[in-house]
Amino acid sequence: MKLAVVFLLVSCVSFVYGACPECDGLSEYYDLVGCKVLCKRGKCVTTYSCRKILILLRSKKQCYLNGKYYNVNDKLPGTYPAPNGIGKCEYICIFTSGFYAFVPANCQPTNQPPTPAQCIDLFKISGPFILQIQGGVLFRPNLCSIQLLPAPPQLPASNCGFLKSKCCAFGGNFYKIGTVINAFGFKCMCMCPPLMSCM
Numbered sequence: 001m002k003l004a005v006v007f008l009l010v011s012c013v014s015f016v017y018g019a020c021p022e023c024d025g026l027s028e029y030y031d032l033v034g035c036k037v038l039c040k041r042g043k044c045v046t047t048y049s050c051r052k053i054l055i056l057l058r059s060k061k062q063c064y065l066n067g068k069y070y071n072v073n074d075k076l077p078g079t080y081p082a083p084n085g086i087g088k089c090e091y092i093c094i095f096t097s098g099f100y101a102f103v104p105a106n107c108q109p110t111n112q113p114p115t116p117a118q119c120i121d122l123f124k125i126s127g128p129f130i131l132q133i134q135g136g137v138l139f140r141p142n143l144c145s146i147q148l149l150p151a152p153p154q155l156p157a158s159n160c161g162f163l164k165s166k167c168c169a170f171g172g173n174f175y176k177i178g179t180v181i182n183a184f185g186f187k188c189m190c191m192c193p194p195l196m197s198c199m
Helices: 027-033 051-059 116-133
Strands: 036-041 044-049 063-065 068-070 088-096 099-108 136-140 145-149 168-170 173-175 180-183 186-192 195-198
Touching (some): 027 116, 027 136, 051 116, 063 116, 099 116, 116 145, 168 186, 168 195
Parallel strands (some): 136 195
Antiparallel strands (some): 136 145, 168 173, 180 186
16 A cells, blocks of 8 residues: 645735636645635635644544545545546555545556546545645646645745745745745645645
């Protein structure tokens, strides 16, 4: 069994990249795991708050999915897409790195592409752990893929001000919008807090 490695509302100042590019890449993910809109620039969301869902996750010593809690070694019924969108896996609740999470096990190749509903299930399964571990997110919903990128061993110093809710968490540090960090061959950028978007 392998672990897939893959505010205060004071102001909403953010970089202008285009129409609504800041959170377009992660909005679907944030909505699925239960985060709430925190800040907007016009009609464009620029920051989410995941505080309530994090409090919920940390209050229970169990894995969580769709309103239900699972104990360590519990297996989800059925199979779901692999984190990279290729193949199908069972998912088992484990305790790792101080967190409870579902991890893929007994993955098998398949010629059948995952359905949109199966992809949503995958994002919900992986979402809570990614929120807690504060890694970078390689989120490709068009490929039914969501993967966690751990922070590199050597990170630049935090450059966030006192409003951490407007910054991205990465490896225990906090970075303001626009910060770019290279991690294991990927470029991770703080575009839509609280997570780093990687590509």
